[in-house]
Amino acid sequence: MFSGVGACNKEVVKENGEMTERSPVKEGDAVKLEEAEKLFKGYYTARYTIKDPANPPTVDEIADRIKGYLSEDEYNAQVLNRFYSMPAIVAKEIKKSIEVQSVKLEEQSINEDGTVDYSYTTVFKVYDENSSKIYKKEGELTLTIIDNELKVTRDWSGGIKIDGLDGGL
Known part of the structure; x- marks a missing residue:
């Protein structure tokens, strides 16, 4: 195993207040x-969690939190479109916190x-x-393995x- 932040294949993420490691995977x-x-829950938790709506994370802070979950192309597209900044804007506007409760994936296809x-x-x-209200959001996701790490390539x-x-969100 390599040592040092840049060469480590395991990424530590904070999930439900606990630190967990993302394991390396092979092509x-x-x-x-x-x-x-x-991976998806970690990504959505990093992207959507807004604890203090009066002082939400900045666009740069959210971009930094999600970067490790995304392929370079998907990250650049999200940065360009400010795709990830909406939760902070919404939370501040309605003066409410946002928390990811659960995620459920259903495999659709394994591509060539x-x-x-x-x-x-x-x-x-x-x-x-x-008050508290539950919302459900549906979508599509593509994952791939890049440099021994699972990454989101489309959301x-x-x-x-x-x-x-x-x-809305």
């Missing part, structure tokens, strides 16, 4: 559903290029000290209407 390995869900397509459902809790979803807001 040609079958992507296990449990590993895919763990080694990528795997999934459909997903994510459950969010939007809350403050006075598409329909928006969800959030109470108290003209738009």
Whole structure:
């Protein structure tokens, strides 16, 4: 095993307040559903969790949190489109926190290029000290193995209407 931050194949992520390691995978390995869900939940938790709506993370902080989950092309596309900044804007506008409750992936296809397509459902809790509401978001996801790490290469979803807001997540 290599030492040092740059050469380490395991990435430590914070999930539900606990530090966990993402295990390396090899090109040609079958992507296990449990590993895919763990990666996706980590990615969506990093992207959507807004604990303090009055002081949400900055665009750069969110970009930094999600970078390790995405292929370079997907990361650059999200940065260009500010795709990941919406949760902070929504939370600040409605003055509520956002938390990922659960994710569920369903494998759709294993592609010739080694990528795997999934459909997903994510459950969010939007809350403050006075109220809480659960929202579900559905979408599609593509994962692949890049440099022995599972990465998101495509994330598409329909928006969800959030109470108290003209738009949504």
